[in-house]
Amino acid sequence: MAKVEVYYDYYDGELCPQWIVIKFGRGKIDWTKKFVFLPIELPFKRKAAEEFCDIEMGFSVTIVDLVMNIEKESNFGINLSSIKDRVNKMRGRGEFPYLIEEVETFIIQICDLEEVLACHENKRYAWR
DSSP states (O other): OOEEEEEEEEETTEEEEEEEEEEOOTTOSOTTSSEEEEEOOSSOOEEEGGGOOOOSOEEEEOGGGEEEOTTOTTEEEEEHHHHHHHHHHHHHTTSOOSOGGGOOEEEEEHHHHHHHTTGGGOGGGOOO
C-alpha cells in the first residue's frame, strides 16, 4: 500500500496542510487500472514543508485527475488514465523524458482535494 504524507506550511499566519504526497514506490503503480483509490486517514501526521524530499520521481496530480469515491466517503480517487494522457502529451512535446513506469510519487495540493471532496459541506474534513 502507498505511504501518505501531509506537508504543512504557514498560510495567513496559521499552520495548515498544503500538500498530500503519496509514495507508491518504484514500479508499484498499476497503470493498467483506470483509477487508484486511497483512504483519507485523519488526523494527518504533520510534516513541515522543509522536510519535503523530492528524491523519488514524482508527478503533480491536478484537480481534474481527482475523483470522489461515492461508495466509500472516506476515500478519494486518482484518475490514472487522465495522468497517462497528460504524460503522453508532455512526452510528445519533449517535456517529460521519462517512462511513466518510473513515476512513484504523486503530489496533490490540499486545496484541490478539499474542492473535490466538497470539504466546506462536510465537517469530517474540517482540517483547516
